[in-house]
Amino acid sequence: MGDTGGAFGRRALLLAAAVGVTGSLGVGGRAGAAPARWAATSRRVGAFTVTPLLDAAGPFFLDRQAAFPAATPADWARARRLDPEAFGPGESWQLDFRCFVVRGPRGRLTLVDTGVGPDGSPAAAWAPTPGRLPTELAHAGIDPADVDTVVLTHLHEDHFGWSVDRNGEPMFPNARYVVQRRETEALPAGDAALAYVVEPLRAAGQLHEVDGVTRLAAAGRSGVRVVPTPGHTPGHQSVVVEGRHEQVIVTGDVLVHAVQLVDPDVAYRFEADAEAARRTRRRLLDEAGVRRTVLATAHLNRPWVELG
Numbered sequence: 001m002g003d004t005g006g007a008f009g010r011r012a013l014l015l016a017a018a019v020g021v022t023g024s025l026g027v028g029g030r031a032g033a034a035p036a037r038w039a040a041t042s043r044r045v046g047a048f049t050v051t052p053l054l055d056a057a058g059p060f061f062l063d064r065q066a067a068f069p070a071a072t073p074a075d076w077a078r079a080r081r082l083d084p085e086a087f088g089p090g091e092s093w094q095l096d097f098r099c100f101v102v103r104g105p106r107g108r109l110t111l112v113d114t115g116v117g118p119d120g121s122p123a124a125a126w127a128p129t130p131g132r133l134p135t136e137l138a139h140a141g142i143d144p145a146d147v148d149t150v151v152l153t154h155l156h157e158d159h160f161g162w163s164v165d166r167n168g169e170p171m172f173p174n175a176r177y178v179v180q181r182r183e184t185e186a187l188p189a190g191d192a193a194l195a196y197v198v199e200p201l202r203a204a205g206q207l208h209e210v211d212g213v214t215r216l217a218a219a220g221r222s223g224v225r226v227v228p229t230p231g232h233t234p235g236h237q238s239v240v241v242e243g244r245h246e247q248v249i250v251t252g253d254v255l256v257h258a259v260q261l262v263d264p265d266v267a268y269r270f271e272a273d274a275e276a277a278r279r280t281r282r283r284l285l286d287e288a289g290v291r292r293t294v295l296a297t298a299h300l301n302r303p304w305v306e307l308g
């Protein structure tokens with residue numbers, strides 16, 4: 001994995017420096033009447049505010065080298081500087097399971113991913129359940145009925161868990177659930193996502209399948225859109241919240257560990273198409289380097305990674 005070149009080496013250094021101070025920079029600007037907890041963890045981008053909601057945290061079921069077979073000792077050393085909490089006892093990988101909510105003008109709310117879900121959800125076989133998303137939403141002052149859009153970055157168990165309740169009714173009764181059509185079409189027969197989330201949402205008329213880049217919200221020069229970021233899954237998408245001079249990219253699982261930031265060529269064992277995933281990571285990081293960008297990550301042990 002030594003082909004990343006000098007430019008990326010410098011970027012990694014920049015990252016190391018930036019991540020070290022993200023805590024102090026992570027405080028959003030004006031938060032209006034939102035609860036203090038919201039303001040303390042949010043980031044302002046143009047007319048929008050992005051807030052992380054931690055659903056769960058725990059160890060992965062494989063050791064880190066098994067999850068990222070090509071990572072070298074040097075890769076791990078650099079990753080440890082970026083995200084030390086990912087390195088649990090022994091060779092274990094400690095990770096967060098995080099959702100984000102984007103608040104726009106006139107109280108518009110877009111939730112990105114719905115976490116591991118309750119006890120008994122499909123993710124319960126391998127992820128720490130129950131998640132705490134409903135509590136996190138309450139702390140953020142959000143009534144599920146007020147969420148107008150739910151983006152599912154992809155249809156893995158740890159990203160759709162709170163989409164429906166125990167009866168298969170949508171947890172967000174007034175929301176359209178946005179997923180790439182390519183993602184639903186690629187699901188094999190019998191996949192847990194079909195029965196647990198796709199069919200119930202379709203029956204409720206709330207599944208909104210899109211093709212490619214799709215704008216979700218706009219306000220002046222800022223906006224929210226989904227962009228295809230395939231590889232981890234065939235129809236994986238990320239959410240770009242764009243301001244005039246800066247952007248936040250809610251990455252989903254384009255990268256799942258800091259080791260894929262320090263070397264984007266390092267594949268994660270469960271990527272559907274490792275080569276496509278590499279291309280997507282490189283493209284996203286290259287584009288992020290061109291303008292002021294903050295990555296909002298699902299599985300690193302802190303929500304924000306500053307780039308550019």
Ligand SMILES: [Zn+2]
Pocket residue numbers: 156158159253298299
């Ligand atoms: Zn995931």
